[in-house]
Amino acid sequence: MKNSFVQVQNLAKRFPIANEEELTVFENANFAIEKGEFVCITGHSGCGKSTILNALAGLDEPTQGCVIMDGKEVVGPSLERGIVFQNYSLLPWLTVMDNVKFGVRARWPNWSKEQIESQCHKFIDMVGLNGTELRKPSELSGGMRQRVSIARAFATQPKLLLLDEPFGALDALTRGNIQDELINIWNETKQTIFMITHDVDEAILMADRVLLMSNGPRARVAESVVVDIARPRKRAEIIDAPEYYKIRNYLVNFLVNRSKELSGSSPSLNEEPLTVNPGVETRPMPETKAIA
Amino acid sequence: MDIRGKSIILSLAILVTMLGIWEMSVHKPESSEPLSEYELLMGGAEQESRVPPPSDVLKLAASELSNPFYDAGPNDKGIGIQLGYSLYRVLAGYLLAMLIALPLGFVIGMSPLMYRAINPFIQILRPISPLAWMPLALFVIKDSEASAIFVIFICSIWPMLVNTAFGVSNVRKDWLRVASTHELSRLRTALTVILPAAAPTILTGMRISIGIAWLVIVAAEMLVGGTGVGYYVWNEWNNLDLTSVIFSILMIGLVGMLLDMILAAAIKRVKYQE
């Protein structure tokens, strides 16, 4: 934790509510992300995942605690942290090319036109959008828009990439394809990624570690589940891995049963989530009720 | 035939019918009676002051438009020169209004504090008829030319200001977040995100403004006199030259339509689909 690339320390978010005690979304959230790691976080709606991601991004100030990246405290947004939002957030008056350029130009203001163009082309190719450079977002499908958004974020080569349910609005087929692309890009760039997802299979496919949040209010980052499946992982083959169903059952069981039981009790100061490795551990799983 | 072709034919049919009715209704049969004493007294002016038929207007239009820029003294200038004066005043007042309304609209739209501070003034000043400013303008500025420009300025500033502020304050939060995550300065954010996002709304305000300015310039020039198409209409009325009055009315409409079309084309260029 002490020397980790990203350190989240005793993070808390509270909202004042009229005529009521203030609402504590979560408190004493502690976790770390290592350089080059792909971490997913999952939990039920409203538990505070986006709030944590926005705090990591510097878009939203936590009520307490802090985020440290690369030895420096996060204050305000920065080009060191790229973000992909669920609703793509492309600028609709710009073409695909210009949307990607928007990021690259902001990142390297002194680059020549050629340098900027080649960087943009590289990442537009990477997400499989060559040939659509001159289209506007309104002329693209949802999946293509999200690809542009991913290209824009990756092209600025941030130290940390934050993705807030990037595939939540896409159909299953498109989602699968873009997941594959994201993994490929990650393999090439070895970027550190923090991603919110509601999809257990997506988390197992992509993540090194899955953080589990209990239900809000007073949610906690309860556990850190290691996904110990060899890479490269393929969507079609991963289900044959012996660890796959163990991890899957563990995650589903948490979301269906234990996330409720754990809610309402905050962790103590500096308490870190329990690390579990359901793929190898023979430790009995608490209440193995839910199966695929 | 598509609806476009049909509509053009229908428009032409309506035009011909209206002109026909107009032509028929004003053509008095040649009077065989001798002039009455009153008519003699008016020197035949009654004959002149009937509403002219469209054929007369067309004839005048042809001759006026064949030499629109002639200048034969203060009371006899071509329609082109008169329209030029009016356009000059409208554009001068309009550009001045833009210079103030666009930056101020940005400030009001980006800062809730400024919005609250300035909104009461806008609310009080906006409903004032632009011509009500004329006496004050003439007294303070002491120049009829500048006063006319001021009146255009004051009438065209409000739609631009209000629309700019509205457009700027309603830029989607997502886009502003994109700007802040890319560490854009406030100025760059204003120019590269807020301006294109609000451009259709801003230009819509400018389109309303140019329409109002063109309405107002005619009235303003009737008051200050001298030159301009408003003065021309009034002058021809004093000359009882109704053919010229009708001709200039049509020209006012035509120029107003052109101004509107220019802004409409500009809006089309900056419009985007979400």
Ligand SMILES: Nc1ncnc2c1ncn2[C@@H]1O[C@H](COP(=O)(O)OP(=O)(O)O)[C@@H](O)[C@H]1O
């Ligand atoms: N402005 C606000 N006032 C009060 N409560 C808020 C406000 N914004 C968010 N919340 C609460 O914070 C909680 C966490 O929200 P969020 O981080 O978006 O959840 P998630 O992304 O996990 O679905 C939600 O329960 C929401 O009701």
Ligand SMILES: [Mg+2]
């Ligand atoms: Mg969320």
